[in-house]
Amino acid sequence: MSEPLRLGIAGLGTVGVGVVRIIRQQAALLEARLGRKITISAVSARSKDRDRGVSLSGYDWENDPIKLATRDDIDVFVELMGGEDGPAKDATEAALKAGKQVVTANKAMLAIHGAELAELAENNGLVLRYEAAVAGGIPVIKTLTEGLAGNQISRVMGVMNGSCNFILTRMENSGKTYEEIFAEADGLGYLEADPQLDVGGIDAAHKLALLAAIAFGTRPDFAGIQLEGIERVSIDDIRAAADMGYKIKLLGVAQKTGRGLEQRMQPCLVPDTSPLGQLDGGTNMVVIEGDAVGQIVLRGPGAGEGPTASAVMSDICDIARGWRGPVFGQPVASLQSAVAATSQRPAAYYLRMTLVDKPGAMAKIATVLGDAGVSINRMRQYEHTDTNAPVLIVTHKTDRASLDRALCAMGTTGVLAAEPVALRIEEV
Numbered sequence: 151m152s153e154p155l156r157l158g159i160a161g162l163g164t165v166g167v168g169v170v171r172i173i174r175q176q177a178a179l180l181e182a183r184l185g186r187k188i189t190i191s192a193v194s195a196r197s198k199d200r201d202r203g204v205s206l207s208g209y210d211w212e213n214d215p216i217k218l219a220t221r222d223d224i225d226v227f228v229e230l231m232g233g234e235d236g237p238a239k240d241a242t243e244a245a246l247k248a249g250k251q252v253v254t255a256n257k258a259m260l261a262i263h264g265a266e267l268a269e270l271a272e273n274n275g276l277v278l279r280y281e282a283a284v285a286g287g288i289p290v291i292k293t294l295t296e297g298l299a300g301n302q303i304s305r306v307m308g309v310m311n312g313s314c315n316f317i318l319t320r321m322e323n324s325g326k327t328y329e330e331i332f333a334e335a336d337g338l339g340y341l342e343a344d345p346q347l348d349v350g351g352i353d354a355a356h357k358l359a360l361l362a363a364i365a366f367g368t369r370p371d372f373a374g375i376q377l378e379g380i381e382r383v384s385i386d387d388i389r390a391a392a393d394m395g396y397k398i399k400l401l402g403v404a405q406k407t408g409r410g411l412e413q414r415m416q417p418c419l420v421p422d423t424s425p426l427g428q429l430d431g432g433t434n435m436v437v438i439e440g441d442a443v444g445q446i447v448l449r450g451p452g453a454g455e456g457p458t459a460s461a462v463m464s465d466i467c468d469i470a471r472g473w474r475g476p477v478f479g480q481p482v483a484s485l486q487s488a489v490a491a492t493s494q495r496p497a498a499y500y501l502r503m504t505l506v507d508k509p510g511a512m513a514k515i516a517t518v519l520g521d522a523g524v525s526i527n528r529m530r531q532y533e534h535t536d537t538n539a540p541v542l543i544v545t546h547k548t549d550r551a552s553l554d555r556a557l558c559a560m561g562t563t564g565v566l567a568a569e570p571v572a573l574r575i576e577e578v
C-alpha cells in the first residue's frame with residue numbers, strides 16, 4: 151500500500167464541505183480504488199467557529215490559506231475559496247512554488263490567470279486540476295483533454311450557468327417577467343453573492359474561456375469573449391420564440407474560424423426539439439464536436455455540493471493515481487495566443503418588431519432587409535387591436551454586419567413603434 155495522499159483544503163463552504171464529506175464517508179471505497187488513503191492534514195476558512203455540518207476533528211486549522219498551502223504535511227492544496235484574485239490566487243501560487251499539486255474549482259481565477267498559473271505548475275513539474283470549474287459535476291475537462299484527445303475539435307458550446315437556465319425556463323413555464331423570476335431565484339439562493347456573475351453571463355464566460363483553451367490549444371482569453379447576459383430577455387421574446395419553435399438559452403459557443411477564434415456567450419435561440427432546447431431548470435449541457443467522434447452531448451448538474459465535490463474528487467483521485475498531465479491538454483508553452491475573430495459566422499436571426507400599423511409598413515421593413523442583403527425565411531404578423539402590429543421574422547443565414555445595416559436603416563423608416571429585438575439562432 152502506498153503512502154496516503156495528504157490534502158490541505160482552503161474553503162469550507164458549499165464545495166469544501168462536500169469534499170470533506172466524501173472523504174470521510176467514502177474512505178474505504180477511495181482506498182480500495184486508489185490503493186492508498188486520502189487524508190486531510192489541515193483546513194482553512196474565514197470563521198473557525200462556524201458549525202459546517204460536518205466533523206473537522208482530526209484536521210489542523212489554519213487561519214491563513216497561504217500557510218496551509220505551504221505546510222510540509224500536505225501533498226495537494228485544494229483551493230475552494232473562490233475569487234479571481236486575492237487569497238485564492240496568492241495561496242495557489244504559494245502552493246505551486248512550494249511544490250504542491252493543486253486542485254481548484256475556481257473558474258474565475260483560471261479564466262483570467264490560468265496561463266500564468268499553468269506555467270508555474272508545469273515549470274515546477276506539478277499539476278493544476280480544475281474539473282469542477284466547468285459545468286460542476288459533468289466531467290467535461292476530462293472528456294476534452296483525455297477522452298477526445300485524438301480529435302480536432304471544431305466547436306464547443308453549451309449551457310453552463312444553471313441559474314440563468316433556471317430563470318429562462320421558469321419565465322417560459324410561468325409566463326412571469328424576468329424581474330419576477332430573478333427575485334424568485336434570488337430568494338431560493340440560486341444566485342451568486344454578486345448576481346451579475348450569473349445573469350451578466352460572466353460566470354458562464356469564465357467556463358467557456360477554459361473549454362476554448364483546451365479545445366483549440368490557445369491561452370484562455372476571457373477578454374476576447376463577446377459577452378451579453380440575460381437581463382434584456384423579455385417574456386415577450388420567450389413567448390414569440392416558442393411560437394416559432396425555439397427556446398432562448400444563454401449559450402456559450404467557441405469555434406475556430408478562418409477569421410480567428412470566435413467565442414460568444416449570449417442569449418441565442420435553439421430549436422425547441424434539440425437537446426439544448428429541451429434542457430430545463432438548473433441543469434448544464436456541453437456539446438462537443440470533433441472530427442473523428444462527431445457530436446457528443448454531456449448533460450448533468452452544474453452546481454451544488456454533491457456534484458461539484460464529485461468533480462473535485464475526480465481530480466484528487468487522478469493525482470493519487472499519479473496522473474501528471476498538462477493543465478490545458480497540451481504543454482502551456484505550446485499554447486497559441488488567441489486571436490479573437492473580428493466577426494461572427496453567418497447565422498439565421500430572429501427579429502421581433504412592433505410596427506406602426508399603416509399601409510406599406512411591412513413593405514418598408516422587407517425593403518430595408520432586402521437592401522442590406524438579408525433574406526426573409528419566415529414571417530408572422532399577429533392579430534392586434536391597437537395601432538401597433540407585432541411582427542416576427544426569421545431570416546435566412548446572414549452575416550451580422552448586414553443585419554446591423556438593416557436594423558440601422560429600419561430606424562429611419564418611420565414604421566417602428568419600438569426598438570426591434572434581434573437574436574441569433576444557433577445551429578445545433
Ligand SMILES: NC(=O)C1=CN([C@@H]2O[C@H](COP(=O)(O)OP(=O)(O)OC[C@H]3O[C@@H](n4cnc5c(N)ncnc54)[C@H](OP(=O)(O)O)[C@@H]3O)[C@@H](O)[C@H]2O)C=CC1
Nearest residue numbers: 161162163164165195196197230231232237255256453454
Ligand atoms: N457552489 C457551487 O455549486 C460551485 C462552486 N464552484 C466554485 O467553487 C469555489 C467555492 O465555491 P463555494 O463553496 O460555493 O463558495 P462558498 O462561498 O460557499 O465558500 C467559500 C469558502 O471559502 C472561505 N473563504 C473565503 N475567503 C477566505 C479567506 N480569505 N481565507 C480563508 N477562507 C476563505 C469561506 O470561509 P467562511 O465559510 O468562514 O466564510 C468559505 O468557507 C468557487 O471558486 C466557486 O466558483 C464551482 C462550481 C459550482
Ligand SMILES: N[C@@H](CCO)C(=O)O
Nearest residue numbers: 310311312313452453
Ligand atoms: N452560479 C453558477 C454556479 C456554478 O458555477 C451556476 O448557476 O451555474
